[in-house]
Amino acid sequence: MELGEVDKGTHVVFAPEGKFNMVAAPQLKERIDDLVAAGKSRVLVDLHRVDFIDSSGLGALVGGIKVTRKQGGDLRVAAAGDQVRAVLKLTNLDRILAPYPTVEDALHDW
Amino acid sequence: MPPSMGRQEAEAVAHSGSAELYDCFVRLAQAIFAAPIAALNLIGNDSQFTVASIGFPKGEIPVEDSVCHVTVLKDQVLEVHDLREDARFAEIPAVTGPPRVRFYAGVPVRGQSGQNIGVLCILDLAPRTLGRQEREMLADLGALLEHELSVQEEMDLAGKVQQLMLPTAAPDIAGIEIAGRVQPAREAGGDYYDWFVVDDPDGAGKRLEVVLGDVMGKGLAASLIASEVRAVLRGHSRYTDIGDAIARTATTTRHDLEANDRFSTLWVGRLDPATGALDYVDAGHGLAIIASQRGYRRLYQDYLPIGMPIEDPWTRASDVLAEDELLIVVSDGVFDVLDDSFDQVEARLHAILDPGLSCTQIVDRIVSFSVSHAATDDVTALVLRRVTGAAAHATPTSSTT
Numbered sequence: 001m002e003l004g005e006v007d008k009g010t011h012v013v014f015a016p017e018g019k020f021n022m023v024a025a026p027q028l029k030e031r032i033d034d035l036v037a038a039g040k041s042r043v044l045v046d047l048h049r050v051d052f053i054d055s056s057g058l059g060a061l062v063g064g065i066k067v068t069r070k071q072g073g074d075l076r077v078a079a080a081g082d083q084v085r086a087v088l089k090l091t092n093l094d095r096i097l098a099p100y101p102t103v104e105d106a107l108h109d110w
Numbered sequence: 111m112p113p114s115m116g117r118q119e120a121e122a123v124a125h126s127g128s129a130e131l132y133d134c135f136v137r138l139a140q141a142i143f144a145a146p147i148a149a150l151n152l153i154g155n156d157s158q159f160t161v162a163s164i165g166f167p168k169g170e171i172p173v174e175d176s177v178c179h180v181t182v183l184k185d186q187v188l189e190v191h192d193l194r195e196d197a198r199f200a201e202i203p204a205v206t207g208p209p210r211v212r213f214y215a216g217v218p219v220r221g222q223s224g225q226n227i228g229v230l231c232i233l234d235l236a237p238r239t240l241g242r243q244e245r246e247m248l249a250d251l252g253a254l255l256e257h258e259l260s261v262q263e264e265m266d267l268a269g270k271v272q273q274l275m276l277p278t279a280a281p282d283i284a285g286i287e288i289a290g291r292v293q294p295a296r297e298a299g300g301d302y303y304d305w306f307v308v309d310d311p312d313g314a315g316k317r318l319e320v321v322l323g324d325v326m327g328k329g330l331a332a333s334l335i336a337s338e339v340r341a342v343l344r345g346h347s348r349y350t351d352i353g354d355a356i357a358r359t360a361t362t363t364r365h366d367l368e369a370n371d372r373f374s375t376l377w378v379g380r381l382d383p384a385t386g387a388l389d390y391v392d393a394g395h396g397l398a399i400i401a402s403q404r405g406y407r408r409l410y411q412d413y414l415p416i417g418m419p420i421e422d423p424w425t426r427a428s429d430v431l432a433e434d435e436l437l438i439v440v441s442d443g444v445f446d447v448l449d450d451s452f453d454q455v456e457a458r459l460h461a462i463l464d465p466g467l468s469c470t471q472i473v474d475r476i477v478s479f480s481v482s483h484a485a486t487d488d489v490t491a492l493v494l495r496r497v498t499g500a501a502a503h504a505t506p507t508s509s510t511t
Contacts, residue, residue, distance in 0.1 A: 022327060029371060054487060055300075055326035055442065063371035066419050086450040090396040090442070091375060092414050 003028055004046075011042035011110045013103070017049040020084075025060035032064045032075070041073025042110055046103050048079035053087055061097055078106040113155050116182070116225030120152040123227060123259070124159035126266055132162040135230060135255045140164045142247060143240075145232040147211065150219075150255070151178040152228035159228075166209070166233070175202050178229035181216040187245050187252075190214040192237035204233075213238045215245075217252030222263050230255055265330060269297035272333050275340065276303065283307045283318050285383030288494040289469035291477050293443075299488035300325030300332030300374075301441045302340055308380070311351050317380045319347055322395065322439040322492050325374040326415075332372070339363055339374050339416070352378045352391050353426040360416035360424075373417030377439050379409075383496055386431040391424050398439040400431060401459055408452070409437075436463070436472070437494050443487035444480045469493045 001024035004015030012035055016024055032043055043064060047053075064075040080088065080099040088094040100106035132150050140148035147165035151158050158176040160168045173179045177199050181188040192212050193199040204211050216231030230252050240248070276292065290303040304321040321343060325336045342362045346355040356376060367373060377395035381388045392398065394415030399406045409429060413422040431437055448454035458479070462472045476491040 054446075055324070056328070059326040059371055059373065062373060062418060066368070069419065083450055087442075090445070090450065091394040092396070092412050093394065093418075095412070095414060096419060 001027060003031060004049075005031065007040075011044055011107065012040055013044045013046055015046040015049060018051065020047075020050045020053045020057035020060075022054065022056035025056040029060040029063050032060075033067060036067050036071050036073070039071075041068040041071035043068055043073070043075045044103065044106050044110075045075065045077045046079055047077055047081065047084055047099070050084060051081060053084045058087065058091065058093060062093065065096060076100060076106045078103045114225060115223040116221060116227050117153060117155050119221040119223050119225070120159070120227040121154040123221065123263065124152045124154060124161055131262060132255065132258070135251065135258070136162045136164050139230060139232050139248070139251055142251070143215075143232045143244065145213075145234050147209065147233035148231070149233075150228060150230050151176060151216075153179050153182045153226075161228075171203075175204070177202070177204075177214050178216055178231055181229045181231070182218050182226045184218055184226075187215060187217045187240075187248055189240055189245065191239055209233075210235065212236055215240055215248055217248050219252050219256045219259065222260055227259075265297040268330050268333060269294065272298045272302070272337065275337065277305050281305050281307050281318050283316050283383055285496055285498070286318055286381075286494060287469050287497045288318075288320070288492075289473045290492040291473045291490065293477050293481055293485075293489045294328075294333075295443070295486060295488050296329045298330050298333035299328050300336050301443070301488035301490040302336045303439075303490055303492045304340055304344065305492075305494075306344065306347070308347055310380075310382075311349070315382070317382055318494075319352065320379045320381070320437075320439070320492060320494060322377045322398070322441065322490060323374055324376075324395065324441045324488070324490070326372050326417075328488060331370070335363075335366065335370060335372050335374065338366060339376070343376070343378070347378075351426060352380050352389055353424045356391050356393055356416065356424045357421065360421055363416065367417030373415045375415040375442075377409075379437065379439075380426075381431060381437075381494075386433070386496055388429045388431050388437070389426045390429065391426050393422070393424060394418075395439075397442065397445055398437070399455070400429065400435050400437055401463060402432070402435040403463055403465075406456065406459060431496060433496050433498065434465075435495065436469075438462075438472075438476075439492045440476060441488060441490040443485045443489035444476060444491060446487055447480045447483040447485050469495065 006013045068075045078100040136148040149163035157170045193205045211233040213234035216229040218226040219228050221227035310317050325332045343359045346358040375395040376393040377398045379390040392411040396410045398409040472493045473491045480489040
């Protein structure tokens with residue numbers, strides 16, 4: 001899967017596309033691990049092109065939160081579609097992974 | 111032929127239903143050797159099972175009518191230039207009658223037992239001879255197939271172990287009808303259900319605890335974590351209330367969940383069958399309802415799954431299960447085919463609320479519906495209701511395909 005990674009200096013943006021599942025999720029998590037190891041711990045995942053997320057996808061995002069926060073950073077998600085928001089809400093993960101309406105909103109203090 | 115470990119194993123693999131996975135090997139063999147017939151034959155006690163083939167029907171023939179029952183006793187490729195000229199094979203039906211095969215080459219394939227269980231073979235309608243390189247290629251293909259077989263057998267076994275961990279007997283408590291079923295997307299998966307009887311920690315008597323857990327991800331790796339969560343929750347549940355049991359389970363499993371980037375949703379209920387009093391905790395699962403002809407209500411809380419960066423208090427909530435109501439808990443594999451929407455849940459409820467249906471039939475309907483609507487995730491359903499009198503019963507069904 002194309003992760004759509006762009007390094008913006010103060011943070012790194014990912015814009016994955018299509019199904020965010022057990023194929024794509026480990027790739028993203030691995031990239032985030034590499035970035036954090038290289039000292040970049042602010043990560044934004046722009047979900048506007050993701051039409052389906054499964055539990056593996058959620059796992060990668062949660063794993064990303066853990067590893068970035070440990071280094072004083074954070075992982076944020078923005079522009080989630082209906083299915084993604086429904087799944088985040090069902091599992092109550094929106095409590096720690098509240099989706100920002102837009103990428104600009106998510107970046108307001110970065 | 112006298113039974114041996116290899117032949118027993120061949121019978122088991124032939125009946126496991128996973129043999130179509132090997133079609134690609136016979137296609138490769140046919141293409142590489144430009145042979146009209148290629149087959150994977152498993153040699154059982156009395157039969158040869160053709161489980162994958164091109165140019166020859168799949169199925170079962172008497173073992174003595176096969177060439178492969180000789181190859182299976184060997185350690186290397188058996189090549190027969192012309193079967194008609196070989197006294198061992200000249201009279202077997204495939205040589206004397208259609209398709210009147212002449213040439214044969216087969217490589218024995220070992221199983222988990224260490225003994226050969228079958229043969230990957232190619233056949234031709236004219237006599238021929240393989241070159242050295244061709245013989246090596248056939249041997250290589252056999253080795254690849256052997257590896258694939260052993261991986262598949264391991265996976266099937268893992269799935270079986272997981273299935274055998276599901277409760278099979280009615281809980282030892284009066285007044286309950288209960289059924290559950292898991293249909294993993296692969297051989298094994300991260301979904302499980304459980305039920306067992308515990309003593310109420312307040313000394314108020316016996317209670318039925320029911321659990322539906324969903325470890326993030328699919329397959330063997332998720333099933334390992336699911337086994338751990340199940341065992342740890344069972345252990346803690348014996349000594350405390352369900353909220354505390356979940357909190358302790360989160361603490362006990364924290365390292366293993368974190369190290370593997372996994373989390374698990376859990377829905378746990380504890381029911382007094384006599385009164386219908388139901389305590390429950392919803393750790394990010396969200397998919398439990400009480401339903402009847404009068405409507406339905408969700409039993410959900412705002413707590414996170416276990417294995418998250420923060421640990422919740424997981425304090426139990428209470429409800430009452432009336433005698434005409436069903437408690438239904440499902441996994442997100444079911445919810446996905448309902449477009450992750452409770453409107454769809456409501457629209458489908460009538461199909462399972464017929465009072466004439468047993469819990470087993472309801473569970474089967476939920477799982478079959480999900481599978482027939484192309485569920486891509488593990489699918490699990492758990493259904494229970496109170497029954498009057500002591501005639502408690504359960505018919506758990508669980509299956510893997």
